[in-house]
Amino acid sequence: MPISLQKGQQISLAKEAGPSLQTVRMGLGWDAIKKKGFLGFGGGSADVDLDANALMFDAAGQLVDAVWFRQLQSKDGSVRHSGDNRTGAGDGDDETITVDLTRVPASVQTVIFSVNNYTGQNFSQVDNAYCRLVNTQGEREIARFNLSVQGDHTAMILASLRRSGSDWTMTAIGTPSRGRTFNDNLPDMRPHL
DSSP states (O other): OOOEOOOOOEHHHHHHTTTTOEEEOOOOOOOOOOOOOOGGGGOOOOOOOEEEEEEETTTTTTEEEHHHTOBBOTTTTSSSOOOOSSOOSSSSSSSEEEEEESSSSSTTEEEEEEEEETTOGGGOOOOOEEEEEETTTTTEEEEEEEEOOOOOSSSEEEEEEEEETEEEEEEEEEEEEEOGGHHHHHHHHHOOO
């Protein structure tokens, strides 16, 4: 049974998923915006282009590498992005980022997951948005974070994976931010490193 994470809550991945945990996948899902037509009939929908990001930081808080829609794999190959979904159409995860914890370089202390709305709608307009962490061995969901935070922000710093000896700790962050790409959000990420 997955843990429903609240903002600021931490979990030990080894305790939740077992010591054999090697690879995790962050899934991001959302639905297109349903438009209301005349008298509530026939409005159609508008595409939403949310973008998942994984940012790798060293112990000094310096950005080492970024995996996002313009770079689908980290330079060392330990983090991989599924590709850009520009609509939110379909069921399940719309974008995923897979992290091989056994291959993340020792110099990387923290991996921060974030999401940006490239099309510019604010989160109060986005339906059914969520982030989840899955153990790829057995496809077991470890944790889920509901992104239904309503507000006029266009980006969110979702969660972090922090190295703790041979274990990794996940922290639900849930901090709103603004901007179309992760570069706009770096100042808001600093307090979470």
